[in-house]
Amino acid sequence: MNNQNKMKRDFFPVTLGSLKTDTVIGCDIYLLVSNNGTSSYVLYCKGDTAFENDKRELLVRKNINRLFVGNEDQQKYSEYLESNLPAILSDEKVKPAEKAKIVYGTATTMLNDVFTEPVHKNIVRSQTFAYNLIDYILREGKAADNLLKITSHDYYTYTHSVNVATIGSLFAKSMGLNEKDMKSFCTGMLLHDLGKTKISSRILNKNGPLTDDEFKKIKMHPEAGAEILRESGSGFNDEYLVILQHHENCDGSGYPHGLKKEEIHYVSRLVHIIDIYDALTTRRSYSPPKKPYDSLKLITSEMYNSVDKEMLKSFIRFLGGYRG
Ligand SMILES: [Fe+2]
Incomplete structure (x- = not known):
């Protein structure tokens, strides 16, 4: 987990179930992290790298099912789902x-x-x-x-x-x-x-x-x-x-x-x-x-x-x- 997102952007939620292991999603995937009463979106998987099983397992262990995609990537996420x-x-x-x-x-x-x-x-x-x-x-x-x-x-x-x-x-x-x-x-x-x-x-x-x-x-x-x-x-x-x-x-x-x-x-x-x-x-x-x-x-x-x-x-x- 790195590259804290500081820009003012809008995100929409996606479920872990929609992300298949070892596929390249095509858009960056974020986690919503709360720290000292403030929340921020943190990059979890870059769009051009494979969503590996380790990444999925870590989320399953932590019981996290909701991830986020930037609004500007709506089309790319839809294309991923379709294919x-x-x-x-x-x-x-x-x-x-x-x-x-x-x-x-x-x-x-x-x-x-x-x-x-x-x-x-x-x-x-x-x-x-x-x-x-x-x-x-x-x-x-x-x-x-x-x-x-x-x-x-x-x-x-x-x-x-x-x-x-x-x-x-x-x-x-x-x-x-x-x-x-x-x-x-x-x-x-x-x-x-x-x-x-x-x-x-x-x-x-x-x-x-x-x-x-x-x-x-x-x-x-x-x-x-x-x-x-x-x-x-x-x-x-x-x-x-x-x-x-x-x-x-x-x-x-x-x-x-x-x-x-x-x-x-x-x-x-x-x-x-x-x-x-x-x-x-x-x-x-x-x-x-x-x-x-x-x-x-x-x-x-x-x-x-x-x-x-x-x-x-x-x-x-x-x-x-x-x-x-
Ligand atoms: Fe018609």
Whole structure:
């Protein structure tokens, strides 16, 4: 321990469980040390050196689980979590609630990058993440309880996308989807609103009714999303369906193609329900978040013909198992 930090900086806490032995973390790790009534951040592991087992063991012996990273290194720490996600999620020493937080935080940062810059490199990151998320959901018994607890209720396109992928994958698992399909459709769920990157934020965040012209532009986002995916050259197949069809209604009143129930892919019908549910349970610029029960009641009373009725019943049963 050396190099006492005297500069005025802000730090955020990270857990010991998130740091893997013998990895280079990429950002300096600090301890918060109290001495004679004053606290200071002390450098514990330099970002360009390996986090060795001796360092971990010393912390375990002293029962220290909370370390710190400078705020300016937030991005580097997120990148570290993302590239070490499989190791973190399969580590039995990391608590289930902490894993869920790491999964959710990593997804949010990654999708923020995808929506800011929807290029091949970032789109591939979303696919890698989707695979890790499904492995975690299939392996970890407590994944659903913990993930459902932390889904964000503030609406941003990227947090909404994380919510849809998380709730959608858990629901897909309960509906018996196999692992291969879950992995490809999870990527589609993460990217289902990718086409919104082509729509002005003035329209997306408009606080009031949309004009016909504005709604016409919004309706372009499923095809725009599929187009971005094609242009990125990322070699996807099934992912397109979720992006293209998530606003199709079972009664044919949806967009972009006005498909009927039997023409809409099973997973697109599933995402359609989760998409509506998450939008209702999340705070929007024009309305406060609704309670899960009220949201389901509203879908049942006002959108019953547009959703797959049997699937909606299954979704209500699925949520009932977690939210009572
Ligand atoms: Fe959408």
